[in-house]
Amino acid sequence: MPAPVWILHIDMDAFYASVEQMDQPELRGRPVAVGGIGGRGVISAASYEIRKYGVRSAMPGTTARRLCPQGVFLPVRMERYKEVSRQVMHALEEFSPLVEQASVDEAYMDATGLERLFGPIPELCETIRARVRKATGGLTCSVGAAPVRFLAKIASDQNKPDGVFLIYPEDVDSFLKTLPVGKIPGVGKRGREILQELGVRYAGQIPNRPRAFWEQRFGKWGGELYDRCRGMGSTEVVPYAAPKSCSAENTFERDTLETATLRRWLLAQSDRVASDLRRHGVRGRTVTLKAKFADFRQVTRSRSLDHRTSETDTIYGTALELLEELCPKTPLRLIGVGVSNFSPRSRQLSLLEPEETSRPDPKKQHLEQTVDAIRRRFGPGAVRRAALLEKPSDKSEPSKHGDGQSSGGNGRDGSSGH
Ligand SMILES: [Mg+2]
Numbered sequence: 123m124p125a126p127v128w129i130l131h132i133d134m135d136a137f138y139a140s141v142e143q144m145d146q147p148e149l150r151g152r153p154v155a156v157g158g159i160g161g162r163g164v165i166s167a168a169s170y171e172i173r174k175y176g177v178r179s180a181m182p183g184t185t186a187r188r189l190c191p192q193g194v195f196l197p198v199r200m201e202r203y204k205e206v207s208r209q210v211m212h213a214l215e216e217f218s219p220l221v222e223q224a225s226v227d228e229a230y231m232d233a234t235g236l237e238r239l240f241g242p243i244p245e246l247c248e249t250i251r252a253r254v255r256k257a258t259g260g261l262t263c264s265v266g267a268a269p270v271r272f273l274a275k276i277a278s279d280q281n282k283p284d285g286v287f288l289i290y291p292e293d294v295d296s297f298l299k300t301l302p303v304g305k306i307p308g309v310g311k312r313g314r315e316i317l318q319e320l321g322v323r324y325a326g327q328i329p330n331r332p333r334a335f336w337e338q339r340f341g342k343w344g345g346e347l348y349d350r351c352r353g354m355g356s357t358e359v360v361p362y363a364a365p366k367s368c369s370a371e372n373t374f375e376r377d378t379l380e381t382a383t384l385r386r387w388l389l390a391q392s393d394r395v396a397s398d399l400r401r402h403g404v405r406g407r408t409v410t411l412k413a414k415f416a417d418f419r420q421v422t423r424s425r426s427l428d429h430r431t432s433e434t435d436t437i438y439g440t441a442l443e444l445l446e447e448l449c450p451k452t453p454l455r456l457i458g459v460g461v462s463n464f465s466p467r468s469r470q471l472s473l474l475e476p477e478e479t480s481r482p483d484p485k486k487q488h489l490e491q492t493v494d495a496i497r498r499r500f501g502p503g504a505v506r507r508a509a510l511l512e513k514p515s516d517k518s519e520p521s522k523h524g525d526g527q528s529s530g531g532n533g534r535d536g537s538s539g540h
Contacts, residue, residue: 126291127357128233128243131266131274132214132250135283137227138167140261141206142196153193158183166198170283203227206258213257217250222359228278230271232359243267247286269294270355272307279305294353299326306350308343325351367406368398371458377416379453384445391459392438393507396431399461400494405430406461409437411444414456423448426463433486434507437461 134140138156143149155177157166163183175190183195207226214221217240220232233246240246247265254263266277268289280287289297303325304314316339322328328336328351336344349355370391378384388411399405410424423444431437441459493505 125235125237127269128236128267129269129271129274129357129359130231130233130247130250131224131268131271131278132210132229132231132254132263133266133275133278133282134210134227134254134261134263136167136169136173137206137261138198138203139169139172141203142199143169144258144260145202149194153177153190154196155183155186155190155193156196157198158186158195159197206261209257210254210261210263213253214250216253217246219361220359221361223362230274230359232357233267243288244286247288251284251286270353270357271359272350272355273297273353275307276301276305295326298351298353299324301325303328303351306347308347313340327351366464367460367462368395368402368404369410369412369458369460370394370398371412371456373414373456374454377453377455379450384454384457385442387457388441388445388459389434389438389507391457392441393434395459395461396434396437396490397494397497399432400490404464405432406464407431408461408463409440409444410460410462411441411448412456412458412460413445413448413450413454415450416453416455418455420456421448430464431461433490435486 139154142154142156143152151171152169153172153175154169155165155167155172157163157179158181160183165177165179165181165183165186167179168177168186172186172190172193175193177186177190177193186193187195203226207223210227211221211223211229214229214231218231218233218236222230224230231250233243236246237243240249247267251263251265255261262284264278264282264284265286266274266280266289267286268274268277269291273289273294277287277289301324303309303317303322306325309317317323328348333345333348336348338344340347372387372391374387407430408424408426410422412420412422414420425440425444427436427440437459445457496505
């Protein structure tokens with residue numbers, strides 16, 4: 123018999139506020155809120171102490187201050203939260219490779235079959251919680267366990283903070299009977315109102331009407347609601363997969379053999395690729411140059427470095443060498459740069475890579491991080507290399523051309539979850 127499916131939802135308790143209270147022991151036990159600094163800011167996280175005053179996340183800072191004038195209001199330190207978040211995710215990955223980070227402070231884990239390794243599910247949940255506490259230096263989380271994802275998420279909220287809640291397969295029906303419909307993900311204020319008009323207060327009442335009824339009311343989503351309220355839902359946990367390569371290429375408006383033009387394109391592309399690599403938190407060892415001739419013949423040339431990189435200059439320098447070696451004799455219609463051969467993500471996220479033979483230049487790294495931050499805020503065109511600002515000798519302006527840019531692999535945007 124196959125092992126029963128268990129999906130866990132692990133959710134850190136008042137994450138940002140708890141990190142602040144951990145880092146500043148004098149704040150422990152005090153009403154703390156993160157965010158809401160400045161005139162129009164909203165609260166990002168509220169400690170359990172300040173929640174007693176009615177302060178909640180997403181509330182305007184001014185309201186929060188009025189509710190709790192003695193509260194401690196702190197600025198958001200996202201880099202620090204991300205650092206702790208990585209510790210949490212690493213701790214979870216010690217239990218299973220099937221960990222999906224859902225946000226900076228929550229993750230799903232497919233725990234099916236883990237009982238054989240770690241004991242019964244309640245025990246596993248406690249072991250995970252202890253491991254997270256140790257890995258972070260003392261933070262608590264709540265864990266929900268259920269046969270499907272959305273129930274696991276609901277479950278992690280049931281005994282929050284610092285608690286565990288399990289929904290065994292045989293208890294799903296009775297759990298849904300008393301579950302207020304508003305707790306089902308996707309049922310908002312308006313949905314609740316409509317359901318209330320229909321006399322529906324609990325999830326378990328939905329299946330009293332046929333699936334078609336709900337589809338008629340809410341469309342496709344109505345069918346999903348019906349399924350969920352019968353305990354059916356997704357069990358899929360998709361672990362993060364870094365892209366296997368990052369590349370950028372452009373097709374010229376006019377075929378060209380002009381060195382200065384080709385170099386400028388390569389620099390713009392190298393910069394774009396390097397920026398992508400850093401966004402995904404990966405570095406690659408192999409640089410590939412791609413060129414397509416006017417007659418559509420295509421060639422690629424690759425070189426592996428003695429270290430992994432996400433630096434524009436290194437990528438550009440290597441691409442340039444490859445171009446010089448290729449020494450095209452006929453005009454090119456396309457040129458592109460790619461980087462592949464990444465280090466595994468688990469090691470990538472530790473700050474030091476033991477196998478690294480040449481350390482990245484910290485000054486250069488700092489510069490590139492600054493550039494990335496400005497681009498995140500003001501868009502990709504906000505910072506350009508001086509060499510790219512030279513008057514182009516052909517009509518095309520490399521950094522304005524988004525066409526042909528591609529990021530290989532199935533990676534998701536690292537900035538969303540981490
Ligand atoms: Mg949380």
